[in-house]
Amino acid sequence: MFAKDAGVTPGLVEAAVLPRTTEEVATCVRIARKHGLPIVPRGAGTGLAGGAVPTEPGLLVVLTRLNEIHDVDEVARTAWVGPGLINLDLSKRLIERGLHFAPDPSSQSASTIGGNFGTNAGGPHCLADGTTVAHILAAEFVTPDGDIVMMGGEAPDTPGLDLRSIVVGSEGTLGIATKILVRLMQNPPDVATLLLGFPSIEDAATTVSQIIASGLIPAALEMMDQPMVQAVENFVHAGYPTDAVAVLLAEITGTPETVLDGTNAIEQVARRNNANTVRVATDPVERALLWRGRKSAFGAVAQKAPDYYLHDTVVPRTELVGVLTKIYEIADEYGLDMLNVFHAGDGNLHPLVAFDSKESGKLETVMTAAKEMVRVSVEAGGSLSGEHGIGLEKRDLMGLVFSEEDLDAQARIRDAFDPDGVMNPGKVLPTGSRCFDAAGVRIPT
Amino acid sequence: MFAKDAGVTPGLVEAAVLPRTTEEVATCVRIARKHGLPIVPRGAGTGLAGGAVPTEPGLLVVLTRLNEIHDVDEVARTAWVGPGLINLDLSKRLIERGLHFAPDPSSQSASTIGGNFGTNAGGPHCLADGTTVAHILAAEFVTPDGDIVMMGGEAPDTPGLDLRSIVVGSEGTLGIATKILVRLMQNPPDVATLLLGFPSIEDAATTVSQIIASGLIPAALEMMDQPMVQAVENFVHAGYPTDAVAVLLAEITGTPETVLDGTNAIEQVARRNNANTVRVATDPVERALLWRGRKSAFGAVAQKAPDYYLHDTVVPRTELVGVLTKIYEIADEYGLDMLNVFHAGDGNLHPLVAFDSKESGKLETVMTAAKEMVRVSVEAGGSLSGEHGIGLEKRDLMGLVFSEEDLDAQARIRDAFDPDGVMNPGKVLPTGSRCFDAAGVRIPT
Numbered sequence: 001m002f003a004k005d006a007g008v009t010p011g012l013v014e015a016a017v018l019p020r021t022t023e024e025v026a027t028c029v030r031i032a033r034k035h036g037l038p039i040v041p042r043g044a045g046t047g048l049a050g051g052a053v054p055t056e057p058g059l060l061v062v063l064t065r066l067n068e069i070h071d072v073d074e075v076a077r078t079a080w081v082g083p084g085l086i087n088l089d090l091s092k093r094l095i096e097r098g099l100h101f102a103p104d105p106s107s108q109s110a111s112t113i114g115g116n117f118g119t120n121a122g123g124p125h126c127l128a129d130g131t132t133v134a135h136i137l138a139a140e141f142v143t144p145d146g147d148i149v150m151m152g153g154e155a156p157d158t159p160g161l162d163l164r165s166i167v168v169g170s171e172g173t174l175g176i177a178t179k180i181l182v183r184l185m186q187n188p189p190d191v192a193t194l195l196l197g198f199p200s201i202e203d204a205a206t207t208v209s210q211i212i213a214s215g216l217i218p219a220a221l222e223m224m225d226q227p228m229v230q231a232v233e234n235f236v237h238a239g240y241p242t243d244a245v246a247v248l249l250a251e252i253t254g255t256p257e258t259v260l261d262g263t264n265a266i267e268q269v270a271r272r273n274n275a276n277t278v279r280v281a282t283d284p285v286e287r288a289l290l291w292r293g294r295k296s297a298f299g300a301v302a303q304k305a306p307d308y309y310l311h312d313t314v315v316p317r318t319e320l321v322g323v324l325t326k327i328y329e330i331a332d333e334y335g336l337d338m339l340n341v342f343h344a345g346d347g348n349l350h351p352l353v354a355f356d357s358k359e360s361g362k363l364e365t366v367m368t369a370a371k372e373m374v375r376v377s378v379e380a381g382g383s384l385s386g387e388h389g390i391g392l393e394k395r396d397l398m399g400l401v402f403s404e405e406d407l408d409a410q411a412r413i414r415d416a417f418d419p420d421g422v423m424n425p426g427k428v429l430p431t432g433s434r435c436f437d438a439a440g441v442r443i444p445t
Numbered sequence: 446m447f448a449k450d451a452g453v454t455p456g457l458v459e460a461a462v463l464p465r466t467t468e469e470v471a472t473c474v475r476i477a478r479k480h481g482l483p484i485v486p487r488g489a490g491t492g493l494a495g496g497a498v499p500t501e502p503g504l505l506v507v508l509t510r511l512n513e514i515h516d517v518d519e520v521a522r523t524a525w526v527g528p529g530l531i532n533l534d535l536s537k538r539l540i541e542r543g544l545h546f547a548p549d550p551s552s553q554s555a556s557t558i559g560g561n562f563g564t565n566a567g568g569p570h571c572l573a574d575g576t577t578v579a580h581i582l583a584a585e586f587v588t589p590d591g592d593i594v595m596m597g598g599e600a601p602d603t604p605g606l607d608l609r610s611i612v613v614g615s616e617g618t619l620g621i622a623t624k625i626l627v628r629l630m631q632n633p634p635d636v637a638t639l640l641l642g643f644p645s646i647e648d649a650a651t652t653v654s655q656i657i658a659s660g661l662i663p664a665a666l667e668m669m670d671q672p673m674v675q676a677v678e679n680f681v682h683a684g685y686p687t688d689a690v691a692v693l694l695a696e697i698t699g700t701p702e703t704v705l706d707g708t709n710a711i712e713q714v715a716r717r718n719n720a721n722t723v724r725v726a727t728d729p730v731e732r733a734l735l736w737r738g739r740k741s742a743f744g745a746v747a748q749k750a751p752d753y754y755l756h757d758t759v760v761p762r763t764e765l766v767g768v769l770t771k772i773y774e775i776a777d778e779y780g781l782d783m784l785n786v787f788h789a790g791d792g793n794l795h796p797l798v799a800f801d802s803k804e805s806g807k808l809e810t811v812m813t814a815a816k817e818m819v820r821v822s823v824e825a826g827g828s829l830s831g832e833h834g835i836g837l838e839k840r841d842l843m844g845l846v847f848s849e850e851d852l853d854a855q856a857r858i859r860d861a862f863d864p865d866g867v868m869n870p871g872k873v874l875p876t877g878s879r880c881f882d883a884a885g886v887r888i889p890t
Contacts, residue, residue, distance in 0.1 A: 075761075075763050076761055076763070120607075133607070143854070145881075147850055147881075148850075149848075149850045149851055149854050150848070150851055151854075153828070153846070154826055155759060155761075155823070155826055155827050155828035155846070156759045156760070156761060156791060156792050156793075156827065156828060156831075157759040157793070157828045157830070157831045157832075158828055158846070159828060159829045159830040159834075159835050159839070159843065159846060159873075160835065160843065160847065160852075160855050160873060160874070161611055161614070161615060161855045161858055161859070162565075162578070162610055162611060162613075162614060163611075163854055163855065163858065165607055165610040165611065166606055166607060166608075166610065166611050166858075168607075169606070169607060170606060186660045188660075189660065215631045215633075215634065254703075255703075255706055257702050257703070257706055258699075258700075258702070258703055258706075261700055261702055261703075314600060314601045314602040315601070316520075316521055316600075316601060318520050318521070346601060347601050348601075348602070378600070381599055381600055382600050382601065383598070383600035383601060383602045383603055383604060384604045385602070385604040386601075386602045387602075389604075390604050390605065394604070398604065398605065401598070401600070401603070401604065402605065403594075403595070405592055405593075405594045406594055406595055407605075409588070409594050409596075409608060409862075410605050410606045410608065412861040412862070413606055413608065413611075413858065413861050414606070415861060416857040416858050416860060416861035417854075417857070428604075428605060429605070436590075436592075
């Protein structure tokens with residue numbers, strides 16, 4: 001059960017432990033070190049890039065039992081939680097206090113706060129609220145030596161180097177967070193969700209650009225293409241317009257006045273760009289149904305094929321249409337069944353290829369096409385990954401974004417935490433990233 | 446002219462260079478290394494913690510000539526700028542495009558973007574917008590080896606470790622930023638500034654807490670005590686009520702409706718907490734005058750004494766009154782002339798002691814009192830520095846906030862960039878911070 005995450009690559013599990021406390025995690029790390037074994041930390045295994053998949057014999061440290069909410073401070077709006085706590089469980093437990101944890105990856109009903117921490121996870125509402133790193137204030141952290149240190153702190157500001165921001169998103173390569181101080185946000189007094197249907201991708205993308213250019217930052221701004229809308233409608237009957245070529249889901253939060261202003265502004269922009277469906281949901285049940293559609297998108301794809309491979313590139317908002325056009329061409333060329341659902345507001349694309357890995361040679365075709373899709377995104381001034389991490393599956397594409405010197409700088413930081421390379425080896429950085437010595441002289445390989 | 450910054454400690458200048466390009470900076474670094482000299486980077490020298498003061502013979506690299514605006518992208522809302530560009534000059538140059546650079550330290554008419562970068566500077570508007578790190582997307586960076594690398598990037602998201610966030614705020618100890626990609630923000634369509642006078646510090650502090658607790662995040666929320674208000678009024682005649690024991694300056698930005706709602710909400714909270722002055726300025730001239738008062742506060746102190754020492758602690762908002770009371774007691778006990786002006790919204794205190802350094806033993810008394818003020822802030826769950834950095838003057842107080850293991854983790858990162866300890870030596874980390882070897886064994890000292 002621990003050999004795979006939600007990505008496509010299976011790994012090798014030799015031994016797994018499920019510790020219950022920070023001290024037990026530290027002990028596991030020390031024992032692994034004593035026996036010369038590498039260590040792979042893992043949460044719920046919902047990752048999409050193979051980050052928690054062990055690639056060599058070692059110790060898998062599964063953190064799901066560290067799932068307590070230790071302490072909630074309503075005045076400071078913070079909580080200390082275990083890394084194994086499921087994301088949505090935290091917000092559910094806080095509902096009566098009027099607070100929530102903002103990062104909301106689509107996996108939030110299964111993924112853990114520790115996994116969100118490791119990948120610096122995003123989600124629809126990260127457009128306005130920022131990704132996970134903006135919501136992590138501190139972490140108790142077990143180093144690769146088995147020491148327990150504090151990164152960041154409860155104090156409102158921490159002087160010195162911001163180590164907290166470097167361990168968030170480090171995908172288990174620097175150590176293991178065992179207790180996490182999260183920032184909580186106030187539930188907004190009012191919310192409206194808009195469903196907008198368009199006759200073309202261009203019209204939807206122009207609407208996105210014009211909304212942002214007007215100075216409005218919606219709480220979320222999501223796009224789906226027609227194949228995805230149809231799959232979702234078949235699956236959860238969210239009431240999406242299946243005749244639309246592109247659908248936008250926008251959300252506005254704030255005081256009732258702000259919500260009304262924002263809703264009107266978005267409606268106007270959408271109609272100016274030929275929207276043929278405009279629905280505003282303020283009722284909680286109707287809003288929940290619209291969101292259920294979006295959040296079930298990956299599940300809906302299972303109707304089409306048993307496996308899927310999901311990209312996670314980011315492009316400047318102005319390049320959305322150009323890059324999408326090229327991505328459709330690539331899918332066509334390789335004969336792939338592709339659906340699109342993505343965070344349009346921040347240009348984070350998720351082309352999703354549905355396929356059957358039992359079909360001979362299919363996975364290789366999917367991966368070849370994937371590389372081309374990443375390349376067109378990067379060439380348009382974009383990046384390799386928005387929120388899912390690099391893990392194993394995007395590791396060898398890092399050279400598309402970083403120079404040798406850049407990768408070397410990252411490898412040096414990793415060395416500073418983990419000189420023996422025992423924490424989640426083989427992930428994130430391609431082999432040979434550490435290519436210069438301290439004097440800037442190339443290390444012979 | 447380069448021996449001191451705006452702090453109290455003079456240093457030692459042996460050689461200063463004023464390069465004009467990234468390549469010249471890299472050459473300077475390589476030459477210094479060749480001759481075994483330490484390197485101290487410097488901007489406008491407005492720092493308040495001695496961060497740019499050389500403490501041993503070496504090369505001072507003054508970056509004020511790298512002051513170009515290379516490129517403004519209005520669609521992406523970014524600009525590449527030189528580190529020597531003066532903060533306010535950037536926003537002035539962008540006024541017709543309706544954009545600005547959000548971090549606004551009080552020194553902004555003199556301090557450079559590179560200096561803001563080095564200290565992760567704050568400012569009144571960082572309550573809503575975040576400190577400098579939230580506004581830096583990338584940097585071309587000269588390493589201590591004289592290599593040129595890119596931290597972060599133009600792409601909307603950068604995978605791997607977030608090195609950008611670790612060099613921002615590193616006070617010149619990891620290398621030198623020579624070209625900086627800043628995020629620009631849209632000028633708000635409407636703004637109102639409120640001046641509120643209160644009969645007690647408690648009333649003003651309760652108003653701050655209740656505003657934030659209501660879910661409103663004002664663009665700025667500043668407090669001044671009576672001695673500071675009187676000094677400021679004497680100096681710039683901003684129209685502050687000199688009979689008030691505490692004055693709040695609050696700013697609300699957004700659409701006209703949002704501004705009206707926010708202004709009304711703040712007024713109500715203030716009146717409920719006994720405000721005896723409530724003035725709302727929407728006219729640009731009147732608003733500018735109110736802000737001139739706040740931004741001239743440090744200058745106004747020169748009427749009292751030739752020198753000042755400024756603290757920069759941060760405390761939880763709920764502890765504001767308790768900590769301030771203790772700070773007043775400490776000032777009384779040591780017979781010091783203290784004025785207060787601070788970022789109340791984020792609990793960032795700036796007790797300012799006016800004194801004459803020619804008076805024998807006075808500086809020592811000021812520093813002893815400073816340490817006690819920091820201690821009461823830290824004991825209340827606060828921190829050592831909010832925005833001015835650690836530099837030389839707060840270095841030996843780092844132990845109040847960090848454990849040995851924590852400091853060692855920071856020292857390891859520094860070693861990863863600069864194993865020979867040549868970049869701005871003697872700053873930020875106290876001597877002996879690197880106290881464990883890679884296996885976690887204590888290094889004998």
